[in-house]
Amino acid sequence: AQTVTQSQPEMSVQEAETVTLSCTYDTSESDYYLFWYKQPPSRQMILVIRQEAYKQQNATENRFSVNFQKAAKSFSLKISDSQLGDAAMYFCAYSPWGKLTFGKGITLSVRP
Amino acid sequence: EPEVTQTPSHQVTQMGQEVILRCVPISNHLYFYWYRQILGQKVEFLVSFYNNEISEKSEIFDDQFSVERPDGSNFTLKIRSTKLEDSAMYFCASTRREPTIHEQYFGPGTRLTVT
Numbered sequence: 001a002q003t004v005t006q007s008q009p010e011m012s013v014q015e016a017e018t019v020t021l022s023c024t025y026d027t028s029e030s031d032y033y034l035f036w037y038k039q040p041p042s043r044q045m046i047l048v049i050r051q052e053a054y055k056q057q058n059a060t061e062n063r064f065s066v067n068f069q070k071a072a073k074s075f076s077l078k079i080s081d082s083q084l085g086d087a088a089m090y091f092c093a094y095s096p097w098g099k100l101t102f103g104k105g106i107t108l109s110v111r112p
Numbered sequence: 113e114p115e116v117t118q119t120p121s122h123q124v125t126q127m128g129q130e131v132i133l134r135c136v137p138i139s140n141h142l143y144f145y146w147y148r149q150i151l152g153q154k155v156e157f158l159v160s161f162y163n164n165e166i167s168e169k170s171e172i173f174d175d176q177f178s179v180e181r182p183d184g185s186n187f188t189l190k191i192r193s194t195k196l197e198d199s200a201m202y203f204c205a206s207t208r209r210e211p212t213i214h215e216q217y218f219g220p221g222t223r224l225t226v227t
Contacts, residue, residue: 100155104153
């Protein structure tokens with residue numbers, strides 16, 4: 001069975017600083033996709049960034065970047081220059097095709 | 113920008129009652145999903161739907177659940193006889209073409225409270 005593990009339930013970062021959120025997953029598939037979703041208090045699910053497993057290059061979206069280590073099955077999210085609006089629940093998700101399998105999420109707070 | 117919509121935003125129902133949660137996916141999308149999130153827990157896959165039939169379902173999606181695309185725009189999730197443990201946020205999602213390759217767009221969710 002495919003599982004996604006986010007072992008840190010909470011993290012805090014000072015505004016303008018950098019924070020890294022960890023995620024590991026377990027799969028026997030060779031081709032798959034990994035995602036980070038943001039869920040603010042409104043509970044809307046918002047896609048932050050996506051990584052294709054066949055790509056060696058780490059994905060980047062503005063202040064958000066990932067460190068994808070396929071052999072270690074690790075997929076961490078780095079948020080640079082943290083802003084107050086980044087405060088939310090962040091979910092790591094995995095998909096070989098179709099459905100998404102989510103981790104338990106991590107609550108990120110941003111200190112002004 | 114087109115978006116997935118869901119109604120109602122909040123539904124309160126009594127145990128044993130039937131509920132129908134409604135979703136309007138983005139108009140040119142072909143693959144549809146329901147997920148649920150019990151408060152404080154992770155988002156869990158319920159069912160995927162393509163070409164007017166279920167393509168995959170989880171073990172959560174038992175005989176009490178059904179999905180339907182009654183017309184060209186709506187996608188519904190029905191719970192026949194609600195239980196207390198069905199209280200959760202239910203998210204609809206859709207994607208244009210091949211799932212995963214194309215982003216799943218989530219609706220804002222329906223909060224279901226079973227009393």
